[in-house]
Amino acid sequence: MNNTGKSVTRVDAYDKVTGRTKYYEDLMPKDALYVRIKHSEIAHGYVRSIDTSAAEAIEGVVRVLTCFDVPDIPFATAGHPWSMDPSHQDTADRHLLNRHVRYYGDDVAVVIAENEVAAMQGVRALKVEYDELPFVLDVQEAMKEGAPQIQENSPGNLLKHTSAKGGNYEEAIKNPDLIKVEGWYETPTVQHCHIENHGCFAYEENGRIVCVASTQIPHIIRRVCGQALGRPWADIRIIKPYIGGGFGNKQDALYEPLCCWCTSMMGGRPVRIDCAREETFVSNRVRHAIRFHIVTWLTKDATIAARKVEVFSNQGAYASHGHSIAAKAMGSFAQHYPCPDFESDSYTVYTNRPAAGAMRGYGMPQASFADESNIDDCAKVLGMDPVDFRMKVIMPKDYKDNFSGNVNYFDSFRACLAKGRELFDYDRLYKEYSGQTGPLRRAVGVATFWYNTAVYPISLETSSNRMLLNLDGTVTTQCGETEIGQGADTAFAQMTAEILGLKSYRDVHVVSCQDTDITPTGLGAYASRQTYVAGFSIRQTGEQLREKILKHASERTGQPTDDIDIEEGNIVSLRDGNVLMSLGELAKIVQYDPVHSEHITAESTFTIRSNAYSFGCTFVDITVDIPMCKITVNRALNLHDCGNLINPALAEAQVHGGMSMGLGFGLSEQLLFDPKTGRVLNNNLLDYKLSTFMDHPRLEAEFIENPEPTSPFGTKALGEPPACSMAPAIRNAVLNATGVEVDMLPLNPHNLFRRFKESGLIGE
Amino acid sequence: MAQYQLIHFTLNGKPVEKYIDVRASLTDVLRNDFSMTSVKKGCEVGECGACNVLIDGECYNSCIYLGVWADGKNIRTLEGLLGPDGELSDIQQAFMDETAVQCGFCTPGFIMTAVEILESGKEYSEEELRKLLSGHLCRCTGYENILRAVTKVMKQRLKKS
Numbered sequence A: 001m002n003n004t005g006k007s008v009t010r011v012d013a014y015d016k017v018t019g020r021t022k023y024y025e026d027l028m029p030k031d032a033l034y035v036r037i038k039h040s041e042i043a044h045g046y047v048r049s050i051d052t053s054a055a056e057a058i059e060g061v062v063r064v065l066t067c068f069d070v071p072d073i074p075f076a077t078a079g080h081p082w083s084m085d086p087s088h089q090d091t092a093d094r095h096l097l098n099r100h101v102r103y104y105g106d107d108v109a110v111v112i113a114e115n116e117v118a119a120m121q122g123v124r125a126l127k128v129e130y131d132e133l134p135f136v137l138d139v140q141e142a143m144k145e146g147a148p149q150i151q152e153n154s155p156g157n158l159l160k161h162t163s164a165k166g167g168n169y170e171e172a173i174k175n176p177d178l179i180k181v182e183g184w185y186e187t188p189t190v191q192h193c194h195i196e197n198h199g200c201f202a203y204e205e206n207g208r209i210v211c212v213a214s215t216q217i218p219h220i221i222r223r224v225c226g227q228a229l230g231r232p233w234a235d236i237r238i239i240k241p242y243i244g245g246g247f248g249n250k251q252d253a254l255y256e257p258l259c260c261w262c263t264s265m266m267g268g269r270p271v272r273i274d275c276a277r278e279e280t281f282v283s284n285r286v287r288h289a290i291r292f293h294i295v296t297w298l299t300k301d302a303t304i305a306a307r308k309v310e311v312f313s314n315q316g317a318y319a320s321h322g323h324s325i326a327a328k329a330m331g332s333f334a335q336h337y338p339c340p341d342f343e344s345d346s347y348t349v350y351t352n353r354p355a356a357g358a359m360r361g362y363g364m365p366q367a368s369f370a371d372e373s374n375i376d377d378c379a380k381v382l383g384m385d386p387v388d389f390r391m392k393v394i395m396p397k398d399y400k401d402n403f404s405g406n407v408n409y410f411d412s413f414r415a416c417l418a419k420g421r422e423l424f425d426y427d428r429l430y431k432e433y434s435g436q437t438g439p440l441r442r443a444v445g446v447a448t449f450w451y452n453t454a455v456y457p458i459s460l461e462t463s464s465n466r467m468l469l470n471l472d473g474t475v476t477t478q479c480g481e482t483e484i485g486q487g488a489d490t491a492f493a494q495m496t497a498e499i500l501g502l503k504s505y506r507d508v509h510v511v512s513c514q515d516t517d518i519t520p521t522g523l524g525a526y527a528s529r530q531t532y533v534a535g536f537s538i539r540q541t542g543e544q545l546r547e548k549i550l551k552h553a554s555e556r557t558g559q560p561t562d563d564i565d566i567e568e569g570n571i572v573s574l575r576d577g578n579v580l581m582s583l584g585e586l587a588k589i590v591q592y593d594p595v596h597s598e599h600i601t602a603e604s605t606f607t608i609r610s611n612a613y614s615f616g617c618t619f620v621d622i623t624v625d626i627p628m629c630k631i632t633v634n635r636a637l638n639l640h641d642c643g644n645l646i647n648p649a650l651a652e653a654q655v656h657g658g659m660s661m662g663l664g665f666g667l668s669e670q671l672l673f674d675p676k677t678g679r680v681l682n683n684n685l686l687d688y689k690l691s692t693f694m695d696h697p698r699l700e701a702e703f704i705e706n707p708e709p710t711s712p713f714g715t716k717a718l719g720e721p722p723a724c725s726m727a728p729a730i731r732n733a734v735l736n737a738t739g740v741e742v743d744m745l746p747l748n749p750h751n752l753f754r755r756f757k758e759s760g761l762i763g764e
Numbered sequence B: 001m002a003q004y005q006l007i008h009f010t011l012n013g014k015p016v017e018k019y020i021d022v023r024a025s026l027t028d029v030l031r032n033d034f035s036m037t038s039v040k041k042g043c044e045v046g047e048c049g050a051c052n053v054l055i056d057g058e059c060y061n062s063c064i065y066l067g068v069w070a071d072g073k074n075i076r077t078l079e080g081l082l083g084p085d086g087e088l089s090d091i092q093q094a095f096m097d098e099t100a101v102q103c104g105f106c107t108p109g110f111i112m113t114a115v116e117i118l119e120s121g122k123e124y125s126e127e128e129l130r131k132l133l134s135g136h137l138c139r140c141t142g143y144e145n146i147l148r149a150v151t152k153v154m155k156q157r158l159k160k161s
Helices: A013-018 A116-125 A139-143 A218-229 A256-265 A277-283 A323-336 A364-382 A386-393 A412-423 A426-433 A488-500 A530-557 A583-591 A648-667 A726-738 A749-758 B026-033 B090-097 B107-119 B126-132 B144-160
Strands: A033-039 A045-051 A061-066 A107-113 A127-132 A158-166 A179-186 A199-205 A208-213 A236-240 A271-274 A289-298 A304-316 A341-350 A440-451 A462-469 A475-479 A508-510 A564-567 A570-573 A579-582 A601-607 A614-625 A630-641 A699-703 B004-011 B014-021 B052-055 B058-061 B074-076
Touching: A013 B090, A013 B107, A033 A116, A033 A256, A033 A277, A045 A107, A061 A116, A061 A256, A107 A116, A107 A256, A139 A289, A139 A304, A139 A341, A158 A323, A179 A364, A199 A256, A208 A218, A208 A256, A218 A236, A218 A256, A256 A271, A289 A323, A289 A364, A304 A323, A304 A364, A323 A341, A323 A364, A323 A440, A364 A386, A364 A440, A364 A726, A386 A412, A386 A440, A412 A426, A412 A440, A412 A614, A412 A630, A412 A699, A426 A440, A426 A726, A440 A726, A462 A530, A462 A583, A475 A488, A475 A530, A488 A508, A488 A530, A530 A564, A530 A570, A530 A579, A530 A583, A530 A601, A570 A583, A579 A583, A614 A726, A630 A648, A630 A726, A630 A749, A648 A699, A648 A726, A648 B144, B014 B026, B052 B107, B058 B107, B090 B107, B090 B144, B107 B126, B107 B144, B126 B144
Parallel strands: A033 A271, A208 A236, A304 A341, A475 A508, A630 A699, B004 B074
Antiparallel strands: A033 A107, A045 A127, A061 A107, A158 A341, A179 A289, A199 A208, A199 A271, A289 A304, A440 A614, A462 A475, A462 A601, A564 A570, A570 A579, A614 A630, B004 B014, B052 B058, B052 B074
């Protein structure tokens, strides 16, 4: 392998360090009108009327549009591939602007103005009258009889309930020798906090709408915009430039449909919607807060006999990705720690919180927190070292999940734990730190996770790719999978160079921007899918291009195709290794042939019908300051088996970012809600405690490279996995340090104080 | 007060003048009036550091600095960091080499703060560097490779001098 497995520099690094990279706002037409959104100032109710006269009188205000003006078309926003089966389609439960407002911050009107100040003044001048209704923020409260009804088509606020069973749980727990370990584990509402807020601009061109958007999923957004506006899908053209992070928030139709509608209402004049940070926190998407109830039944010889898991997922006001998250979380348990008899139920429940959608990990950081906390509780009850207990009960080698077809070919959990144990000097530290009694205590903690790669078989998995041999012998490649900061373009360049036998990934030009008029249809960045799924189409398209190249080369050189190959960008003879011609020479000869001219190109689609387990774990070393209720993470190590690495340096960087997100989830991040009004109290980067440079320890990333058998390049999921196991590792270290189970994230002073006090660690 | 005011300042080594909206932040002036699009908007209230520029050698969040205050000042943005023949500065090269760049949105601000740190000519401990860089938020990198890049150039420059 010449081009993959190497830590080459990102293809977009130069432009990014010189500030030349263009994000949507850097491409803004000078004459774009400003669209500012009026957000509801109640958590639940109906808009009775909107007085627009004062707003319209402001100089610079061009037009006011309200929830009474929008088409009566409910639409779904989730960035899922479309399903031709209506029962698998996402829930269409919102309008472009909503008369029935369902959370504090819902969209009720827009002011369109020539400048930003007028648009903002216009929004403030709108007089909205509401018929207010009671609201509910908590899942258990929302499930009670008589709770406020949030969505007309979901009685009892239940979006969906699913179950999974194995064996006979009720029968199994009758065994009187079993040890019961029960807990409630809870994760908060958090937000993605990509540094570039979501935004977009739209205009009409030849009767069609062009929308340039900060999105992860351009082709899906086109479909959603078409549906929301009631127009043919190809009437919409979505262009995705570079984006400043997404993490799942931009795996949803955010304000693209509203922006497209606004330009259509303005005769096609360019309009822009730019979310302020405060809006990003409330009126985009958030991570599902999930409450888990786990009952584990252990045998005396430390095996798991039976397990029951209940998952209560706070959907917020609109379905967005909906039950997919809770279902994925629920599905993780029985595979992570298989046991003969188990029961699981998951409930996704509407509340009057902001809509929850996709966020890095898609339910798994929540599930991992609950599962791994409970497993440490079990180890404690058994008096076992938590790593030893995991080694005994975790997913065995060759375990196969019959639904996804995934197999634990290499016993990866145990390999990761064993390597981590050694690298972290865990056994020595675990002993050394035990039995501390002072106010400052150190401890180590461990947690594991597994993750699927892509979404097969739940949804369609497809990838399309186009390649063109340029006249200088370089290759241009294009696919629907998107660069959102993770480094996908660089991996695609490396894989393309590898398949074609080019000298360097620098001989591949990746068209980074997706344009739905030009780019082969694809699905975008989510589900840690891109390197895996694009690998299939890049290999297939590359092989087709290679075949064409060799056919032409054979014609021009008189050598049979079996006797020639492409090496380092040249056509070489396999008999003597001599260079016959360069790819550039061949491309020029063929292109400029006066009789039979051809540009050498290939394009294909691959339908992926496989999935792959990705595995890993986190080890942390922390200090707990008991009187201060403060945790300092001294050291953190993540280990991953994500298959082969296309680019080890980029893989390591991905892991750092995921660990960082896990650190914030574990220690400090949460959106706070005013119980009196339902308003988010800390929707800014000062009061929302995103981890800073100073909150981080050195981050260490290690890999075990077991090539994934189903994957063309041996790869599997890495984008989301690193965010999954940090929070429970810290929680388990706190347990080891203090003996106290803190089962509510974040592990901030508030939650630690409450638990330390309840446990008598801190006096009255 | 008039809505527009003429200001003169030095931008990346070149004297410039412009009538600007007196209400505009320096971020908007640099982006809209001078096409300095490396100056990014992440919060517009001085929380994230994406709009950071050097004013008379000192780092500021340009989003909470009025454009009119720039009058008479020497302002440097990331665009001004390239050498006369388009060569990268050592800190830009280090950000590339250390994989300190992901989505790239916080990068310009971080590099400008790194420039301020490096131009001080001082040697800082890891803890001090973390504090000096903590005015910038990044969601992609966990800051690890950014620390590596800044530390590397700091050591290189100290060795040379």
